[in-house]
Amino acid sequence: MGHRKEKDEYLENLWYMREHQTEVLTELQAKMNGQYVQERMDELVSEGLVDLDLAGGKVRLSVEGEKHARRLVRAHRLAERLIHDAFGDNFESGACEFEHIMNLEIIDSICTVLGHPKECPHGLPIPPGDCCTRSAEMAHSAVIPLTKLKIGEEARIAYVNCANDERLHKIDTLQIRPGSVIKLQQTYPTYVVECEGTHVALGEELASSISVWRSSDSSVDASAASSAGVGYGRRQGKGRGWGHGLRRRLGLCRKEN
Amino acid sequence: MKSAQPQKVSTKIFIVGLPNTGKSQVYNNLTGGYNLVGNYPFTTVEPIRGRCRIRNHDCEVVDTPGLHSLLAHSEDEAEVRRLIFREKPDVIVQCIDANRLKQSLVLTADLIDLGLPLVISLNAVDETTRQGIYIDSKELSRMLGVTVVESVATQGIGSRELAEAIFRAGTGKPLKCQPRVTGAIEEVTGGIPDTTPFRRLIARLLMLKDPYLFNDLQKDSDGSAWVSGVQDLSAQVTGRFNGGFAWDVNRSRSGWIDEMTGKVVRRHQVALKGLSQTFADATRHPLFGVFILMGILLGMYYLVVNVANNLAGWMDAALWVPVHARLDTWIGPGIVNEFLIGDYGILSLGIANAFLTVLPILSVFFLAFNVLEDIGYIPNLCVLTRRIFEKVGLSGSAVMPLVLGFGCKTMATLTTKSLRSQRERYIAIYLIAFAIPCAAQMGLNMSILGHIGVQAFAIAFGVLAGTEIAAGMILNQILAKEACVDYIQELPRMRMPDAAAILKKTYFRLKSFLDESVMVFVYAAAGLFVADKIGLLGGLKVVVQPVIVGFLGLPLEMVDALILCMARHEAAAALIIDLVGSGKLNNIQCIVAVTLTTMFVPCMANIAAMIKELGLKSALLMTLYINMSAFLIAGTLNWVLIWGRL
Incomplete structure (x- = not known):
């Protein structure tokens, strides 16, 4: 089991290539940024994780490899959601390290706390786990869809499921993005929210693609933050930011004391 | 602009901004003409042109329909961009509604990337002041590298200062992305001929998969080979981000905007929900x-x-x-x-x-x-x-x-x-x-x-x-x-009607x-x-x-x-x-x-x-x-x- 982390990279890239139907060897080599080593590939083949057709230049995950890759990708994309969006931090390497360590239970509990997100921040699908089908566990989620808020309630946006780039740009220009405080004003006949000083009407689909921190969990300083695009929408500096509630839940706060 | 014979040189001024930010009002103030103003998006649907003299310079002022960013989401936004690309204005005046500073800065980032002289007219400061919000326009100006003029366009306050600022307008400081993103943009920019104006911006917009730009470029260049070449290059370079290029770019911009507003905006008091807001809520209420x-x-x-x-x-x-x-x-x-x-x-x-x-x-x-x-x-x-x-x-x-x-x-x-x-x-x-x-x-x-x-x-x-x-x-x-297309619509702030x-x-x-x-x-x-x-x-x-x-x-x-x-x-x-x-x-x-x-x-x-x-x-x-x-x-x-x- 040498070079595990390195081999995981191959499996992850193959998963991505499967999603985009570009399962050719040259593409994999390009994706590995010049760090492609044939020896690793041979090992993966002999472990039965990858099917390689050298003559045809085709390469793809085996059934067993798919299982493995699915777990890796799920962990990676959940970790991205957690670190980039939910915590609002920007440690690039964080998600990459996560996927190798975590066991299934931790992954599922992160998934639950985050309200079973369907996509990673880049808009790629997160393969669902067992916890997602048992969605009764929503009660333990720290993150809920915007549509579950009460009218007049304020919450901080945890993440937005962006099915496409167009949606991402549209709502990002209106400052509906992780960290902004959003207030649900009305649900019928149309969703109306207040975000960064502007009132915005949203269709149902768009409204339910926005996920927010459950108010008891987030340290929203509601009165100070919303009501103006000129407000302090986001946490300033370090310290007990708005991810604090979540960190406490996950037991990640010890260092802060 | 600094010509010895100002009469012969006409300065072209574009007024751009988010929908419903007072562009037409600024146009009216500058030119002394009248273009219909209104408190709703799309008041202006076609560009309106007017001539006027500002400080002895012959000026052509163009009032444009609203847009959110230079990345076009619809045909009307694409048309404004075409206009800017084609006419290359001497100065751009961006109208910003002080209530919506963050949203407007998205467009500011794009306009600075054009590399054209820019002035910002920060409108409706009376409304933010009433809410106890103070915007440090000097600091904003310093951070952006362009002049910011505080104004209340509906009352003509700040018009004179704006006219002055137009002739001192300079180009702003572009926002810095992560090195990885910047490098990728540079690489795609390299695929565009040197003679093409706004190369860097074009590269970035192509990488963000702008739905109109590719066709526009092909039309403008009479189907030159470089257009499809750069399109392929862009797909190849962004492919390295595993679909996350747009996300990375937005992230850099969000950070830039947060840093800016964090330093520039001060809140003195918690605003109470005004009467007009209560009325606005009631007009949307199903009953x-x-x-x-x-x-x-x-x-x-x-x-x-x-x-x-x-x-x-x-x-x-x-x-x-x-x-x-x-x-x-x-x-x-x-x-x-x-x-x-x-x-x-x-x-x-x-x-x-x-x-x-x-x-x-x-x-x-x-x-x-x-x-x-x-x-x-x-x-x-x-x-x-x-x-x-x-x-x-x-x-x-x-x-x-x-x-x-x-x-x-x-x-x-x-x-x-x-x-x-x-x-x-x-x-x-x-x-x-x-x-x-x-x-x-x-x-x-x-x-x-x-x-x-x-x-x-x-x-x-x-x-x-x-x-x-x-x-x-x-x-x-x-x-x-x-x-189905997503429904998203900004609703304007309710205002007391002004009799005049x-x-x-x-x-x-x-x-x-x-x-x-x-x-x-x-x-x-x-x-x-x-x-x-x-x-x-x-x-x-x-x-x-x-x-x-x-x-x-x-x-x-x-x-x-x-x-x-x-x-x-x-x-x-x-x-x-x-x-x-x-x-x-x-x-x-x-x-x-x-x-x-x-x-x-x-x-x-x-x-x-x-x-x-x-x-x-x-x-x-x-x-x-x-x-x-x-x-x-x-x-x-x-x-x-x-x-x-x-």
């Missing part, structure tokens, strides 16, 4: 909102019936009756008499109708309508009515143009450019042209039906609303389905009505007069009698009204008012006449806008369908009403 809408409609109805109709009656009695009598005796009977003051006289049917019947009604109605526009009521109607329109296949983005149709159908047709879906565009243009009365038509309809009573008004508008929904549902069934601004706007609306239509009234009257004299009109009436009298149950005089309708709807309405006054139309006929003329032939300007948006063939076919439906529906209504009364 109160409907009551408010009903109240507004009824209020306008009674205003027109009680004030405008009386005003028109009084003006007619005081100004026309004595003149008519004097002319009559002075000229004596004969053809001259008929030509001037007969049934089709250019003075009676032309001038008197325009000034004494239509003008007073429009003055009162526009005054009320402009108040609604300026407080920011109109877009809230979208929230209320979206569900209904969803049933007819409109996803919500199309509701705004439809609602704007109640103002001016021509403008509304042009705003359909903001819709991504061709299908929705077609449905929206159809529905706008069909049974929606524009502000002028609405005011006149109210005036006509006011002679009978409010129930007549309810019947006529019930039928029009039903027609609209039925037409939408049929179109929805006929046209091929398309993927509203009077000014009403004045300009009435002036443009008079400029456009008085001569049309006169020509139409003259045309009818000639057609009558040579027997054409009589012949036509014999031919159409079965339809008009038999099917529609209307008197033959309505043929004149329908002909006038083709020239100008207001002229037809004025004739109907005359017919009602002389007792030639009973209640049922009145309702039928109003529904018919509301639907019959959209006005010429509207047809021209339809041709522009859809092409000649589609537009004419659409007009034909609409006219046929108009007759069918009005005829059916006639029989239903007669049957109902028995």
Whole structure:
């Protein structure tokens, strides 16, 4: 089991290539940024994780490899959601390290706390786990869809499921993005929210693609933050930011004391 | 700009900004001209140009339709970008609504990337100050590297400073992305020839998969090979980000915006929810909102019936009756008499109708309508009515143009450019042209039906609303389905109406009505007069009698009204008012006449806008369908009403 982390990279890239139907060897080599080593590939083949057709230049995950890759990708994309969006931090390497360590239970509990997100921040699908089908566990989620808020309630946006780039740009220009405080004003006949000083009407689909921190969990300083695009929408500096509630839940706060 | 002979060099100034940020107001302040201003998005749908002299420089000022960023989401935004790329303005003035600083900075980042001199007009600072929010414009200016002028455009405060700043404008400091992103953009920029302006921006927009740019570039470069080359390069480079390039770019920009606002914005007190906000919430509320809408409609109805109709009656009695009598005796009977003051006289049917019947009604109605526009009521109607329109296949983005149709159908047709879906565009243009009365038509309809009573008004508008929904549902069934587009719509802040601004706007609306239509009234009257004299009109009436009298149950005089309708709807309405006054139309006929003329032939300007948006063939076919439906529906209504009364 040498070079595990390195081999995981191959499996992850193959998963991505499967999603985009570009399962050719040259593409994999390009994706590995010049760090492609044939020896690793041979090992993966002999472990039965990858099917390689050298003559045809085709390469793809085996059934067993798919299982493995699915777990890796799920962990990676959940970790991205957690670190980039939910915590609002920007440690690039964080998600990459996560996927190798975590066991299934931790992954599922992160998934639950985050309200079973369907996509990673880049808009790629997160393969669902067992916890997602048992969605009764929503009660333990720290993150809920915007549509579950009460009218007049304020919450901080945890993440937005962006099915496409167009949606991402549209709502990002209106400052509906992780960290902004959003207030649900009305649900019928149309969703109306207040975000960064502007009132915005949203269709149902768009409204339910926005996920927010459950108010008891987030340290929203509601009165100070919303009501103006000129407000302090986001946490300033370090310290007990708005991810604090979540960190406490996950037991990640010890260092802060 | 620093030419020794400033007269010869014209400085081109572009005013750009998010929708509803006061661009037209700034344009008016700079040029001293008048471009319609309003508290709703899409007030300006086509670029407006004006010339003026600022500090002894000859300037060309261009007021542009609103856009959120240079990455185009719809055809109208793409058009503004094309304009900027093509004309390369000497200075760009970005209007920022101080209430929406963060949202505006998204566009600022893009404008700085253009590398053109930029000035920022920070509008509505009075509103933020009242809320206890202080924006440090000096610090903002320092961080952006461009001049920021605080202003209250509606009162002209800051105009002089803005004019000064335009001639000191410099290029701003671009935002820095992560090195990985910057490197990727550089790489794609390398694929664009050096001579192409705005290379870096073009590279970034291509990498963000702008839906219009590739085609535009191909058109501009006559299909040069580099365009597809750079497109492939862009796909290849962004592919390395595993689909996350857009996300990384947005992330850098969000960080930049947060850093900026964190340093620049100070809040002194917690703002209380103002009265206007409570009202705004109520107008969107599913229950109160409907009551408010009903109240507004009824209020306008009674205003027109009680004030405008009386005003028109009084003006007619005081100004026309004595003149008519004097002319009559002075000229004596004969053809001259008929030509001037007969049934089709250019003075009676032309001038008197325009000034004494239509003008007073429009003055009162526009005054009320402009108040609604300026407080920011109109877009809230979208929230209320979206569900209904969803049933007819409109996803919500199309509701705004439809609602704007109640103002001016021509403008509304042009705003359909903001819709991504061709299908929705077609449905929206159809529905706008069909049974929606524009502000002028609405005011006149109210005036006509006011002679009978409010129930007549309810019947006529019930039928029009039903027609609209039925037409939408049929179109929805006929046209091929398309993927649903997200609905997202900014709602403007409710504002107290400003009397001076509203009077000014009403004045300009009435002036443009008079400029456009008085001569049309006169020509139409003259045309009818000639057609009558040579027997054409009589012949036509014999031919159409079965339809008009038999099917529609209307008197033959309505043929004149329908002909006038083709020239100008207001002229037809004025004739109907005359017919009602002389007792030639009973209640049922009145309702039928109003529904018919509301639907019959959209006005010429509207047809021209339809041709522009859809092409000649589609537009004419659409007009034909609409006219046929108009007759069918009005005829059916006639029989239903007669049957109902028995």
